[in-house]
Amino acid sequence: MELWELSAWEIAEKVKAKEISAQEVLEAHLSRISEVEPAVCAFLSVLEAEARIAASRVDAKIAKGEDPGILAGVPCALKDNLNMKGTSCTCGSKMLEGYISPYTATAVARISEQGGVITGKTNMDEFAMGSSTERSAYMVTRNPWDVDRVPGGSSGGSGAAVASGMSALALGSDTGGSIRQPAAFTGVVGIKPTYGRVSRYGLVAFASSLDQIGPLARSVRDAALLLEAIAGFDPADPTSAERPVVPWSKRLGRPVKGLRAGVPKEFFGFGVTEGVRSAFSNALSHLADMGVIIEETSLPSLAYALDVYYVIAPAEASSNLGRFDGVRYGLSKRGKGYLDMYRETRGEGFGPEVRRRIMLGTFALSADQYEAYYLRAAKIRTLIRRDFERAFETYDVLLSPTTPTVAFKIGEESGDPMTRYLADVMTVSVNLAGIPALSVPCGFAEPSGEGGSGRELPCGLQIMGKRFDEETVLTAGYVVEPFIREEMEEKSARMRRNLILAKECEPVD
Amino acid sequence: MTERAYEMTIGLEVHVELLTRSKMFCRCSTRFGDPPNTNVCPVCLGFPGTLPTPNLEAVRLGVRAALGLGAKVNLHSGFDRKNYFYPDLTKGYQITQYRTPLAQDGFIEISEPRKKIRIRRIHLEEDTGKSIHAGDDITTAEYTLIDFNRSGVPLIEIVSEPDMNSPEEARQYLEKLQRTLRFAGVSDVKMEEGSMRVDCNISVRPKGSDIHGIPVEVKNLSSFRAVVKALSYEFERQVDALKAGESISRETRHWDEARERTHPMRTKESSDDYRYFPEPDLPPLILEEAFVEEVRDTMPRLPDEIAAHYTEKLGLTEYDAQVLTLDPNLSSFFDRCVEQGADPKMAANWIMGDVLGYMNRHSLTYEKIPVSPENLVETLGLIKSGAISGKIAKDVLVKVIETGKKPSVIVKEEGLTQMSDEGELLAVIEEVIAANPGPVQDVRNGKEKAIGFLVGQVMKATRGRANPAKVNIMLKEKILS
Numbered sequence: 001m002e003l004w005e006l007s008a009w010e011i012a013e014k015v016k017a018k019e020i021s022a023q024e025v026l027e028a029h030l031s032r033i034s035e036v037e038p039a040v041c042a043f044l045s046v047l048e049a050e051a052r053i054a055a056s057r058v059d060a061k062i063a064k065g066e067d068p069g070i071l072a073g074v075p076c077a078l079k080d081n082l083n084m085k086g087t088s089c090t091c092g093s094k095m096l097e098g099y100i101s102p103y104t105a106t107a108v109a110r111i112s113e114q115g116g117v118i119t120g121k122t123n124m125d126e127f128a129m130g131s132s133t134e135r136s137a138y139m140v141t142r143n144p145w146d147v148d149r150v151p152g153g154s155s156g157g158s159g160a161a162v163a164s165g166m167s168a169l170a171l172g173s174d175t176g177g178s179i180r181q182p183a184a185f186t187g188v189v190g191i192k193p194t195y196g197r198v199s200r201y202g203l204v205a206f207a208s209s210l211d212q213i214g215p216l217a218r219s220v221r222d223a224a225l226l227l228e229a230i231a232g233f234d235p236a237d238p239t240s241a242e243r244p245v246v247p248w249s250k251r252l253g254r255p256v257k258g259l260r261a262g263v264p265k266e267f268f269g270f271g272v273t274e275g276v277r278s279a280f281s282n283a284l285s286h287l288a289d290m291g292v293i294i295e296e297t298s299l300p301s302l303a304y305a306l307d308v309y310y311v312i313a314p315a316e317a318s319s320n321l322g323r324f325d326g327v328r329y330g331l332s333k334r335g336k337g338y339l340d341m342y343r344e345t346r347g348e349g350f351g352p353e354v355r356r357r358i359m360l361g362t363f364a365l366s367a368d369q370y371e372a373y374y375l376r377a378a379k380i381r382t383l384i385r386r387d388f389e390r391a392f393e394t395y396d397v398l399l400s401p402t403t404p405t406v407a408f409k410i411g412e413e414s415g416d417p418m419t420r421y422l423a424d425v426m427t428v429s430v431n432l433a434g435i436p437a438l439s440v441p442c443g444f445a446e447p448s449g450e451g452g453s454g455r456e457l458p459c460g461l462q463i464m465g466k467r468f469d470e471e472t473v474l475t476a477g478y479v480v481e482p483f484i485r486e487e488m489e490e491k492s493a494r495m496r497r498n499l500i501l502a503k504e505c506e507p508v509d
Numbered sequence: 510m511t512e513r514a515y516e517m518t519i520g521l522e523v524h525v526e527l528l529t530r531s532k533m534f535c536r537c538s539t540r541f542g543d544p545p546n547t548n549v550c551p552v553c554l555g556f557p558g559t560l561p562t563p564n565l566e567a568v569r570l571g572v573r574a575a576l577g578l579g580a581k582v583n584l585h586s587g588f589d590r591k592n593y594f595y596p597d598l599t600k601g602y603q604i605t606q607y608r609t610p611l612a613q614d615g616f617i618e619i620s621e622p623r624k625k626i627r628i629r630r631i632h633l634e635e636d637t638g639k640s641i642h643a644g645d646d647i648t649t650a651e652y653t654l655i656d657f658n659r660s661g662v663p664l665i666e667i668v669s670e671p672d673m674n675s676p677e678e679a680r681q682y683l684e685k686l687q688r689t690l691r692f693a694g695v696s697d698v699k700m701e702e703g704s705m706r707v708d709c710n711i712s713v714r715p716k717g718s719d720i721h722g723i724p725v726e727v728k729n730l731s732s733f734r735a736v737v738k739a740l741s742y743e744f745e746r747q748v749d750a751l752k753a754g755e756s757i758s759r760e761t762r763h764w765d766e767a768r769e770r771t772h773p774m775r776t777k778e779s780s781d782d783y784r785y786f787p788e789p790d791l792p793p794l795i796l797e798e799a800f801v802e803e804v805r806d807t808m809p810r811l812p813d814e815i816a817a818h819y820t821e822k823l824g825l826t827e828y829d830a831q832v833l834t835l836d837p838n839l840s841s842f843f844d845r846c847v848e849q850g851a852d853p854k855m856a857a858n859w860i861m862g863d864v865l866g867y868m869n870r871h872s873l874t875y876e877k878i879p880v881s882p883e884n885l886v887e888t889l890g891l892i893k894s895g896a897i898s899g900k901i902a903k904d905v906l907v908k909v910i911e912t913g914k915k916p917s918v919i920v921k922e923e924g925l926t927q928m929s930d931e932g933e934l935l936a937v938i939e940e941v942i943a944a945n946p947g948p949v950q951d952v953r954n955g956k957e958k959a960i961g962f963l964v965g966q967v968m969k970a971t972r973g974r975a976n977p978a979k980v981n982i983m984l985k986e987k988i989l990s
Contacts, residue, residue, distance in 0.1 A: 083558045096557070103551045105558060204557040208789035237560050238791055316789055319592050322601015323555045327655070338647055342594055365592070365784035374786055 022073030105202020122157025152182030177427025184460025199234030257291030275445025318361030402460030534561030555599030580615030
């Protein structure tokens with residue numbers, strides 16, 4: 001077995017036991033990156049020098065007999081909207097081309113404190129707005145399972161890096177599904193923690209009341225380990241919660257017999273494909289076999305979740321992106337006067353999807369429309385939150401597919417934004433309610449309309465839990481993994497071999 | 510119709526920088542006058558990914574201001590974003606309180622005419638950076654420099670009801686507001702340093718009309734004098750316009766200090782839609798009743814209370830009490846003099862006359878009262894005991910200030926003790942009589958006034974050390990006997 005194939009917790013154990021060094025682990029991953037990155041295009045920057053320093057520090061700590069932390073020597077990639085001092089942070093946008101961050105995000109600092117080794121910054125849809133990573137201003141990341149397909153988004157680079165073995169762990173950010181959807185598309189585990197569980201300090205804001213940083217990993221245990229490292233109150237983020245951090249990675253494996261799971265029927269009104277539906281049903285029957293009590297339930301307000309999300313998220317984004325004005329950092333264009341400076345800078349720096357959402361949000365917040373849009377959306381958001389609270393009086397977790405479809409082809413996404421936004425239906429309500437949710441691979445399905453092609457792509461099961469009850473969510477996710485373990489191991493081994501043969505990708509024009 | 514046929518209604522919006530050591534949402538220093546862009550960090554520069562963390566001391570000072578202005582503190586308030594584009598606004602929005610202010614329904618009482626000016630709201634917000642245009646304004650300047658040291662400095666905005674009807678009332682309101690906040694220790698409230706900034710709203714209508722005039726906002730007022738002049742100018746301008754049958758447009762006008770006139774400001778492209786919405790990066794601001802009570806209990810004494818004490822207990826005049834409560838340093842200086850045994854009226858006269866006079870001549874602020882209460886009290890004691898004359902005391906005080914020596918030391922060193930030896934004095938008087946036969950004859954002829962000239966000559970010859978009353982008596986005796 002190659003070192004890059006090891007799980008994160010195995011790496012940490014072996015490094016701590018001095019079986020392998022952090023530097024060996026890093027070199028194995030760096031060579032894996034040089035091997036497959038040309039075909040996957042997951043990284044906007046690889047931080048070789050910084051990573052080597054970090055790895056040697058971990059080894060030095062171990063040599064001195066100091067505790068290197070729970071992520072000892074584990075390579076971790078960062079979505080490129082997370083700040084790390086002295087490195088670039090493009091957010092997938094021309095607006096921040098060449099920008100060097102002057103400070104480090106709390107979550108990133110915590111990874112380093114726990115011995116994790118930051119290896120690079122991953123590609124993303126511009127300012128996290130998108131579901132395919134095609135909306136990066138720099139390049140299109142490919143899905144390692146089929147390089148003609150998207151890895152999902154917006155944390156597509158992180159999903160692809162983990163799935164392809166270029167990184168054991170990665171951080172993403174999730175505003176409406178941006179961790180869970182790429183996790184599902186690339187066959188990895190992704191967690192959107194409870195709002196407030198992880199400090200947002202240093203995450204470039206898309207929609208402040210919805211954003212959360214979370215882990216992507218190849219197993220539930222690895223994801224739990226990374227969550228353990230980054231979670232906890234941070235005085236630099238007043239919305240972070242003063243809740244004790246649970247040693248989740250050590251609490252897995254508890255029985256699920258008697259666990260009550262609800263399946264909201266509202267999620268199935270939106271074109272869930274046959275393949276996804278069948279993978280989901282299989283997972284449910286496995287869970288039922290293990291003693292999980294599964295019932296159909298209803299959260300009526302979910303019917304409005306997409307509408308609410310597409311008012312609140314653009315509204316907050318329109319304000320959050322106001323700071324990109326060409327005055328202090330990033331792209332700066334000159335014009336005749338200062339208004340020209342804004343027009344030129346923002347017109348050139350932002351891509352079409354970002355501009356669209358800024359316009360939507362600006363409209364929703366304008367004095368004449370505020371009540372009809374933002375205020376109404378905020379009220380319905382409260383109803384959605386209450387619906388979840390009510391459901392959690394009966395159920396320990398709620399289940400759904402993570403996405404209605406498997407990964408689609410590059411360039412296949414609808415040009416009509418309304419159709420595109422529909423694909424977020426399974427995930428956005430979780431952010432509106434602020435609850436935790438996990439996407440865990442639960443099977444494989446052929447893309448619809450391609451029956452018989454034999455090409456199967458991963459599907460994700462979404463497990464939603466009560467606020468701050470990541471523990472139950474992880475416990476449930478952990479028991480799903482064995483259902484498809486053999487199939488996953490066999491298929492992913494083949495996928496990773498095939499990647500070396502894939503042709504190189506080209507930068508976006 | 511004459512101008513007297515019109516009346517004006519004035520409302521004031523005052524921004525005051527709070528006396529915190531660090532900024533509203535980061536831990537950068539708020540020090541005024543440091544080199545540009547040295548008290549800055551990623552948070553107050555609005556770098557992507559940063560978040561605000563509220564400064565509890567700013568909240569405390571805001572509550573103290575509110576209580577000092579008789580306002581009701583809202584235990585539940587929150588922050589909102591005010592979105593607009595301007596280069597000195599780092600985040601593209603200002604964090605302020607829009608929906609619910611920190612406090613509301615306060616008042617300030619002015620004395621001429623005696624009336625209450627209501628305060629509608631007091632809210633917390635952050636300051637912007639400071640733009641320095643190489644030209645008149647940002648649209649015509651060749652370039653603009655920005656100092657972000659001010660970005661994020663905590664402010665309170667105090668919005669009055671339109672309860673003032675003359676520039677003089679506005680001036681009194683501002684003076685009282687300034688004084689109250691200074692005594693409360695909320696702000697140093699210096700208009701010249703920008704820690705107090707005033708925007709005026711003025712509307713004009715025919716007297717007795719029940720239709721409200723169109724409010725016009727006037728900005729760029731850098732002193733109380735400017736406020737009075739700008740309001741007077743606007744009143745005349747609007748009256749002239751109304752008389753000419755023109756309508757007043759609702760607009761913001763810029764006070765041109767050099768030309769002493771207002772002119773319309775170029776309207777911003779974004780007009781006035783600030784797209785306010787609740788600040789999602791901050792939880793609601795919830796205060797405990799006990800916190801408000803603690804602020805109330807630790808409130809420094811305010812000028813009205815102190816002035817009442819001066820008039821009622823110490824027997825000062827209303828005017829003296831007002832002057833001594835212009836500034837907390839001044840009134841505490843006076844208090845210490847009284848504590849150390851000075852006669853209150855005498856101390857008040859000397860502080861208001863000689864001490865403030867010296868400070869005016871040397872442009873000293875109240876923070877730098879140049880003499881210690883001990884030395885002033887000692888000087889007054891020397892006068893009372895008859896050791897020196899009041900006239901000599903004036904010079905002694907100046908020397909105390911300039912050398913830092915004790916008054917008794919100066920009096921001794923310079924031989925300034927009052928001449929009380931009659932023999933010594935008599936010799937001088939005889940010399941003066943001999944040298945001035947004309948005036949002496951006048952006195953003999955009953956011209957009482959001539960005695961004053963001779964007293965003066967004696968004082969001159971003794972370098973002021975003679976007791977003038979005594980000289981007067983001795984001269985008369987010598988000449989008329």
